[in-house]
Amino acid sequence: MTFTFGIYPGGLLGDERGVIEPVRPDDPAQITAALRELQGDAPEFLVRAYRSYADGAHRTPERPEQYATDGRRLDLVLQFGVRSGESAGWADFVRRTVREEGHRLAVLQICEEPNLDLPVLDGSIPNVGRALVEGVIAAKEEALARGYHHLAVGFNAVPSFDPADTFWPELGRLADERFHRALDYVGLDFFPDVFRPVPQGLLVDAVRGVLTGFRNDALPRAGIGPAVPLRICENGWPTGPGRSEGRQAEVVEQVVRTVAGLAGELGIRSYSFFSLRDADSAGPGPFHHFGLLRDDYARKPAFDVYRDLVTELTVR
Numbered sequence: 001m002t003f004t005f006g007i008y009p010g011g012l013l014g015d016e017r018g019v020i021e022p023v024r025p026d027d028p029a030q031i032t033a034a035l036r037e038l039q040g041d042a043p044e045f046l047v048r049a050y051r052s053y054a055d056g057a058h059r060t061p062e063r064p065e066q067y068a069t070d071g072r073r074l075d076l077v078l079q080f081g082v083r084s085g086e087s088a089g090w091a092d093f094v095r096r097t098v099r100e101e102g103h104r105l106a107v108l109q110i111c112e113e114p115n116l117d118l119p120v121l122d123g124s125i126p127n128v129g130r131a132l133v134e135g136v137i138a139a140k141e142e143a144l145a146r147g148y149h150h151l152a153v154g155f156n157a158v159p160s161f162d163p164a165d166t167f168w169p170e171l172g173r174l175a176d177e178r179f180h181r182a183l184d185y186v187g188l189d190f191f192p193d194v195f196r197p198v199p200q201g202l203l204v205d206a207v208r209g210v211l212t213g214f215r216n217d218a219l220p221r222a223g224i225g226p227a228v229p230l231r232i233c234e235n236g237w238p239t240g241p242g243r244s245e246g247r248q249a250e251v252v253e254q255v256v257r258t259v260a261g262l263a264g265e266l267g268i269r270s271y272s273f274f275s276l277r278d279a280d281s282a283g284p285g286p287f288h289h290f291g292l293l294r295d296d297y298a299r300k301p302a303f304d305v306y307r308d309l310v311t312e313l314t315v316r
Contacts, residue, residue, distance in 0.1 A: 002044075002269065002315050003260060003263050003268070003269060003270065003271075003313065003314065003315040004042070004044050004045065004046060004269070004270045004271075004314065004315075005038075005042065005045060005046065005270065005271055005272070005273075005309075005310045005313075005314060006045055006046025006047060006048055006075055006270060006271070006272035006273075007035070007038060007046075007047070007048065007272055007273045007274075007275065007276050007292075007306075008047075008048040008049075008050075008234070008272065008273075008274050008275040008276065009026075009031045009034070009035060009047060009048075009061055009067065009275070009276040009277075010022075010026055010049070010050075010060040010061035010062075010275065010276075011023075011024065011025070011026050011061075011275075011277055011278075011279050011295065012060045012061075012279070013274075013275065013279055013287060013290070014118075014120035014121070014287075015120075015285065015287040016118050016119075017119070018119060018120060019120060020279045020280070020283075020287055020288065021279070022277075022278075022279045022280065022295065023279065023280040023281075023282070023283070023295050024295050024296065026061050026062060027297065028063075028066060028067075030297040031061070031067065031276065032066075032067060034276055034277075034293065034297070034303075035047065035067055035072060035276075036070070037307055038303075038306065038307050038310055039070075039071065039072060039310065040307065040310060040311045041311065042071070042310055042311070042314040043071050043314075044071050044072075044073065044106065045071060045072045045073075045310070046072070046073065046074070046075040046106055046107060046270060046272055047064060047067045047068060047072050047073070047074050047075065048074075048075045048076075048077070048233070048234075048272050048274075049061060049064035049074055049075070049076050049077065050076075050077045050079060050112070051076060051077065051078055051079065051097070052079045052081045053078060053079065053080055053081055053082065053090060053093050054079070054080065054081030054082045054083070055081065064076070065101075065104055068104040073104060073105060073106035073107075074101070074104055074105045074106065074107075075105075075106060075107040075109070075233070075270075075272060076097070076101065076105050076107070076108050076109065077109040077112050077156075078093070078094060078097060078108065078109065078110055078111070078135065078139075079111065079112040079122060080111050080112075080114075080122045080125060080128060080131045080132075080135070081122065081125070082125065082131075083125060084126075085125050085126035085127035085128070085131075087127065087130065087131045087134060090131055090134065090135060091134050091135065091137075091138040092138075094110065094135045094138045094139050094142070095138050095139070095141075095142040097139075098139055098142040098143050098146065098148065098151070099142060099146060102142075102143060102146055102148040102151055103148070105148075105151050106150065106151070106152065107151075107152045107154070107185075107231065107270075108139050108143075108151055108152070108153050108154075109154060109155060109156055109187060109233065110131075110132055110135035110136045110139060110153070110154070110155045111128060111131060111132045111135065111155055111156075112156070113156060113157065113158050113189060114128045114129065114132050114155065114156075114157065114167070115157045115158060115160060115165070115167035115168075116157075116158045123167075129167075129170055129171050129174050130174060132155050132171070132174075133171075133174045133175055133176075133179050135155075136153055136154065136155060136179055136182050136183055137178050137179055137182050139151075139153045139182070140153045140181075140182030140183075140184070141182070152184040152185050152229075152231075152269075153182060153183070153184050153185075154183055154184050154185035154186055154187060154231070155183075155186060155187065156186070156187030156188065156189055156231075156233045156234075157186065157187070157188065157189070157214075157218070158188070158189050158190065159188070159190050159210050159213070159214060159218075160218065168218055168219070168221035168222040169221050169222065171222040172221060172222040172223045175222060175223060180223065180224075183224070183228055184228075184229070185228060185229045185230065185231050185269065186219060186224060186228060186229075186230055186231075187230070187231045187232070187233035188210075188211070188214050188230060188231070188232055188233065189233050189234035189235070189274075190210050190232070190234075190235055191234075191235060191236060191237070192206045192207055192210065192237075192255065193206070193237060193251065194236075194237060194238065194286065203251065203254050203255070204254055204258050207254075207255055207258045207259065208258060208262065211230075211258075211259070211262055211266055211268070212262075212266065214230070215230060215266045215267070226267060227267075228267070229267045229268070229269045230266060230267055230268045230269065231268070231269050231270045231271075231272075232259055232268065232270065232271040232272060233272055234272065234274040235255060235259075235271065235272070235273060235274060236273055236274040236275065236290045237251040237252065237255075237290075238286040238287070238288075238289040238290045239278075239289045239300065240283070240285075240286055240288065240289035241284075243286070243289070245300045245301055245302065246301060248300060248301070248302045249300070249301040249302040249304075249305045251302075252273070252292075252302045252305050252306055252309070253305050253309070256271060256306070256309045256313070257309070257313075259271050260309075260313045273292065273306060274290055275290050275291055275292075276291055276292055276293055277291035277292070277293040277294065277295060277297060278290065278291035278293070278294050278295040279291075279295065280295055281294040281295040281296070282295075292306055
């Protein structure tokens with residue numbers, strides 16, 4: 001089983017209130033140099049990018065196709081984002097994206113965190129489950145029709161610790177045979193010790209618990225079996241007030257090694273870090289500081305740690 005790495009290279013991101021614009025614009029030359037160094041000799045490296053159906057196909061980073069060279073391919077997220085939940089035209093948008101972009105995509109994610117109810121995410125939108133199912137089916141049908149057999153189509157979610165959460169059984173009721181045939185992976189976005197503090201010394205156990213719970217408890221509630229691969233789509237640990245750059249490097253080391261160590265057991269195909277650089281290294285909140293680099297592309301210690309882990313753990 002191959003195991004690949006990746007990263008989101010843009011400066012723009014969202015928090016619980018809305019979109020955070022980077023204090024400095026993206027610098028394609030600096031991004032390309034950083035991606036090249038992180039990739040090293042790995043034959044494939046994923047570049048995560050986001051596109052919104054609701055607001056005219058806005059993209060971040062801008063022109064992500066410029067980074068899809070030299071063994072790097074895009075891990076593209078198509079966010080639904082229609083506040084009313086009206087999905088007319090959504091499947092056509094998905095199909096058009098596959099037709100136009102499929103040759104440079106490795107992964108196509110349908111919807112963004114559809115089980116998390118925050119304003120910037122698809123989980124806040126009515127009928128998002130139906131959009132998810134329709135989008136996955138449309139993407140896979142178009143990919144096969146165009147001969148893009150390499151393109152992995154799926155969706156992502158966040159861990160849920162609420163026993164009354166209805167997302168997974170509701171998805172199971174919507175998911176028909178066509179959806180299950182089309183589904184190539186399920187992604188997980190998780191940020192241990194960021195939004196829920198983890199006691200000292202228990203980070204590895206927390207990561208293992210989240211991953212095994214997602215595989216063994218959450219996915220079966222939607223009828224998704226163990227043969228469907230997992231991908232870690234977003235994972236990170238911010239620096240900033242009370243969070244040292246040295247500790248970020250330690251967390252990266254522990255989390256990535258734990259994920260890679262569970263890859264065979266849990267069917268994990270890839271890991272992507274969020275994100276390459278800070279939105280604002282002087283910003284007041286943790287969302288401003290998720291980068292391996294500062295907002296001016298100066299490196300934090302975690303950059304070198306992640307680069308070395310990619311070299312060591314990539315399965316060729």
